[in-house]
Each structure stands twice: as structure tokens, then as C-alpha cells.
Amino acid sequence: MKMLTGKTIVLGVAGGIACYKALTLASRLTQAGAKVRVMMTNGAAQFVTPLSFQTITRHPVATDTFDEKDPAVVQHIDLADSADLIVIAPATANILAKLAHGLADEIVSTTLLAATCPVMVAPAMNVHMYTHPAVQQNMNTLMRRGVLFIEPGTGALACGYTGKGRMAEPEQIVERIAEHFAQVDAHANDLHKPLAGKRILVTGGGTRERIDPVRYLGNDSSGKMGAAIAAAAQELGAQKVTFIAANATAATPPGVERIEVESAEQMLEAVMGRLSANDMVVKAAAVADYRPKHVFSRKIKKQEDSLMLELERTPDILHTIGHSGYSGFVIGFAAETGEAAEYAMDKLRRKNCDLIAANNVLLEGAGFGTDTNVLEIYGPEGLVAALPAMSKQEAAKRLLTLAAERMAAHAANQSTAAAEVQDE
Template sequence: MLKGKTIILGITGGIAAYKGAALCSKLVQAGAIVHVIMTESATKFITPLTLQTLSRNTVHIDTFDERDPAVVSHIHLADHADLIVIAPATANAIAKLAGGHADDMLSTTLLAATSPVLIAPAMNVHMYEHPAVVSNLELLAARGVMFVEPGTGQLACGYVAKGRLAEPEDIVAAIGSWFSRGAKLKGKRVLVTAGGTMERLDPVRFLTNDSSGKMGFAIAEAAQLMGADVTLIAGRTTAAVPSGVNVIRVESAQEMLEAVTGRFADMDIVIKAAAVADYRAAQISGQKLKKTGEKLVLELERTVDILETLGQRKQHQFLVGFAAETDQVERYAMDKLRRKNCDLIVANDVAKDGAGFNGDTNIVQVYSSEGLVDSMPLLSKREVATRLLELIEARMNAAGGSSK
């Protein structure tokens, strides 16, 4: 899985920096192309010559030490990385990344990077548990940064506690696991809906909801990273669209219905994360509605239920719906799953902190016909998306490649 992959290995200034040599060696032995960036502090623990010899590439330390006039080094490295690994990651390095600082080669490269980032923290247990460090780790997790948890053992300070850098073998295994995701949905066609729909009242007004599209976008991005051919049908959104995904823009529930049903037959997996309006105006005014009194009465009519329509037409497709609830989550989720013939329902209580619209995190429960199959605590929407797709992939494999 690592053969030919370009990995930036960031080594920061902690005693565990010596393990960076073993990690670098194992990555090179696995076939990865490794470029090491060290902080100035890291060079106090291990020499750049050691890492240069093991990686067979120049070790970068100083942002201003530009050796190739044809490129800007930190941008060039960031643009060509498949993954950035920081091991060990000190409390200071984690704080810099969380705060968006760029005052050395590593932090500047990280700020320019668009590739995934994997962090292996290492520090004293009290530092690791400090509220500032905990807050920084949570912020980075919400942005999609991945972690290899520190182990419990003898620390350099004398404590026997959590904070010890994970072993190089475990970090390599985590890296391999991440890259292996790229093959899990290879050859699968995935359709994802995201955002809210807009139901026009007149040329300047419409009915909509608070959906930002972040959850649907995270699913589309994760499916693409797992090798799928992804089609994203998006309504009204406020989040940035994931790059490299085929995006079809729609406005109303009717437009989304037509876009989804027109492509449904060709899909292997359909995940309907969009918040579609249940009602629309019975009559849309061609001109702006004027104030005519103290009250305005609107007549609304039902929109076609897209998920129910797909459930009726389902053949080989694996169909996943979402249920945003404010009470009796399990009851309503199971009812929705049965009525709409879904394979899975992803339910969340949007009244809970961290689980509502517009945020970067979610708290979800996933139900199948057997009941609860996964309960995810507060996680970044990217992590929720990845876990959901891994669950879908596992259930499809168990069923022979389809929903049945």
C-alpha cells in the first residue's frame, strides 16, 4: 500500500525524536518516498545526517534554505505529498498547527498542504491532559486530522503514564490502513445528496432549512478517497465543495428528485444526506409578493418523498438515509428505515451540542433492520463519513456486493 507514495515525515523536538529514524527506515523499506522535515529543536536529539541517510533525500530544516531555484521548497513538498506524518508531535507543534502558525519549515509546509495529516503525539502525561492541548487536539480532529494515540509506558520524565510515542510499527500500520482505504470502494459508483433544497415563493423569497451540506460533502470526499466514482447532487450549501467530485447543482426538491432518479439505476451506493423540503408553495408568484395586511396565508403542498421513491425502485443498490430528529430518535429512525426500504438509517439528535446543522462535528447512531449497528460519539464529520462508508463496505461484502 505504501509503494510509490510520497510521505512527508515531520519530526519535532521531543526525546522521542530518536524513534523517527526507525519510522523513516520502515517507511522507506515499505516502498514509500520519504521527505523529512525537522524542527530546529529536533536536531538537538537526532542529526539530520541520520535521517538523510535513511530517507535518501535531503532533510529540510530552514524555510529560507532554498536549494532549487525552480521551486519554493515548502510549497513543492506540500503539493506533492500523499500524506504528512508528524511523529513525534510535541505540544508546541500541535498548538502551531491548530493555530495556523507558520514560523518554521514544518509549520509553513503544513499550512500549505492539502493532503491528509496524521499526528502521533508524544509528551508528558500532564501536558497531554492539559485543557489547552486537549482543545487543540479536538480542533484538529474536527478539521479531519488523524491521530495515532500515544501509548502508556515509561516516560522520559520518570512517570509511567500515557504520553509515550506509539511504536514505529504501529504508526506504519496506521499509515498503511489509511492508504488501504483507497481500494475499499474501487469500482463502486456512489451517489450522495447534500445541502438543503429551496422552494420558491416568488422571485426573491424561498423556503429552506439550516443544512450547510458539510455532512454530505464529507461523505462524498471520503468515498472518493476510498476509490469510488462519486456523483454529488447538491442543493443550497454554505460549505466548500470537495475537489475532484462530479457535482450537480439543483435548487428545489423536484429538481433533486429528477437528478437522483435519473442516475439511480447506475449506482451501487446511494447516500441521501440532503435535507429536502417536505412542502412547497402550491402557487409560485411570478412577481414579488407585496404586503397586503397584518397576516399572510400561504398554501403549501407535499413534495415527492425522494428516499421513499428510491426505496420503491431499489434493486441492487445499497440505500442509506439520514434522519435528523429532536426526540425519540431510535423510534423515528427505525420507522423511517422500514417505511422507505433503506438498508441503513443514520440518525442524529440535532438538539445536542455538536450534532446540529452547520458544525464540523456530529453525533450519530446507525440503524439497520436488526436495530442499532453503530453508535458514534462526538466526531468530526469527516471521521463520521469514513466510518459510515467502512460500515457500508463491510455489509455489502457480507451480502455479496449489494444490499441483499
């Protein structure tokens, strides 16, 4: 059996000289057993004809949003819905900008806006274009949304320059696609899915409280722990994962819905508006405790040797969740600099949590922005697990596995109690 049999790959081709490689890519994917449906920008059609792709793939090529060949479907929606994976190769600076900013003025960008499957892009452009701050920012935006990137190679470019910007070779792209589906299939075949069917809400990053248009009160949280928890929830079988990100630089795992917020007030609104639809909420975000009582509409000018700011409490999101009547499982985080056990247990009781994950941010490997963490997990009975320094991904998986076990035990107890009542 060919490695991509049964997979539908929509190949988006943007206008660049690397289009000739896209022909080879379409051929390799077809040979690997994939059903390949091609869509092309007008610029791409200037380099390679649609007929070439049609001949290779044995499928019509989409070149115009308004050229609806089949009256039974809307072309760009049908393309998006049919795809197990969308691959953009070559991905020009222009198409990356459209994808980052949600523009839709031709078939490729319009289809991308309608897509819910994973998206993989293979950038190709001049070295100076690739390193331009606008292009880099657009790529970072897309990475945070979960778009998968196949890094370009370094070498002689068509424009005469030598540098980074050559589209990855078709064989490399096929290999990356095969790895992607192997991971997806491995997860699908994994029988140990303790969060199967569950809907998980995760917060991450650090909130910012505005002082004036250019200044704010904030913290050093990167959102890596929250993103790791979102990824672990998917790995453990969650039906849907939502990541509410406050100024997080960490990338969003593919398939996770990301909601961007800035302040504690915005995060509260985002969380409470989605709370009842979720079976578990994990509050990993570092939320500011105070905010300026007065926010200046214009930049504060330097006047005296000191400046007095009056602060007020921000809404306590975890406390609000815990006392809202929410019936799901609640996990809080406590970033401390000492006496973690005492503070964690106090927080768990006051805020009515099921678990609290505490970490001493002064410990090596446990601070903000690191790739590792050191967690102590507390339940109503006290310390239930002490995790040594490990990757945030592994720590997240351990935490959610423990939470899933407790959720299952609670559900079993409720069923037993209900049965006993019926027997009476």
C-alpha cells in the same frame, strides 16, 4: 513487492526527546519501499542531526523555510505537493497548536498549511501536557478536520512521570500507515463507483440562532449523519465532497472539505454560493425554524419571573434550493416524532426534492447524537426504501446508492429523449 513501494511519505519531526524514534520510523518506512522526505523543526535538530535522517533516507532534509536548495521549486510547496501522506512524529503540543490554528513560522508548520494530502500525527509529550484542555481542544479541532491520530502509549516518560504521552512505537506507526494506504488502494480499485466524477455538497450539524453573546436557540444534532454521508460519497467515488458543518462535533472524513457555519443565514449563504458547482446536495443539517427577531448585544440580565422573546422565521434553505432552478439532485431530511410518511411527502412536494430521508427521532437508535439511524426514504411516488436500524455509515451508503441509481436513470432518459428528437 514492498508494501509501501511507490508511496512518498513526508515525515515531519518536531522537537521532543522522541525524535530518536523518528530515526527508526524513517528507516522502517524506507525499508518498506517508501520514498521518505524529512522536514525538521529547529527544536528537533537539537535532539537529532539532519545528517542522520539524510543518511537513512538518501534524500536531503528540510530544516529552514528560506533555505531554498533547488531554484526550480519552492521547498515547502514541493514537499506538500509530493506527499501521498504527511506523518508528524513526534507531534509535540507546540506543532499541534500551530496546525490547529494555522500558524506557519518554520518549515514543518508552513508545509502543513500547503498540504492537500492526508495528515497523520503521532503525539508525544508529558502526561499533564497531553491532558491539558488546550491540547485536547487542539486535537479535537484537528480530528474534526480529518487529521488522523495515532494514539500515544502509556508508560514511563523521559521527564520522570509515568502516564499517557509516549509516542507510539515506529512499528505501530508503519502498520497504521500501511493500513491507510491499503484502504485508499482498495477504494481506488473498487469498480463499483456510482458517484464517480460527481461533486457532492452535504450539510450537517445543528444551527444556532443567537439571543445574546452567551445564549442561543439550538438543537441536539451532532453532525454524525452528515459526516457519514460525506464519507459514503467519497467511498462511492465522488470527485469532490464538501461538508458544510453547523456546530458539528463529528469528525470530518479525510479529504473532505469542511466549511464551518453557525446560523441558518450563514448556512444558506454557504450552500447557495457553492450550489451550482455540485451535482448533488444532501441537506442533513438540523436547521432552526425560528430565530430571535432582536439579538441583544450584551448578556440579558435576570429581571422578572418570565422573559418574552419575539421570534421570526429563518430562511428555508431546502425550499430555496428546490425552487432556485438548480438542476442537480436534491435530498432532504425530515426528523419527525410521528406521522413521518405524511410529513415527508408533504415536504418533498413543497420543497421540490428528489428524495426525502425521514426518521422518527423517538425510535430507539434513531435520535440525535446516536451512531445508528432508522430511515424511511421517499420519492415522488411514495416510500421507496425502509431501512431498519443500522450504522449511520451504512445508512448513508444505502441512501446515496439509491440516489446514484436515480441520477443515472434520469440521465439515461434524457439521452433517450434527446436521441428521439434528433430522429424526428
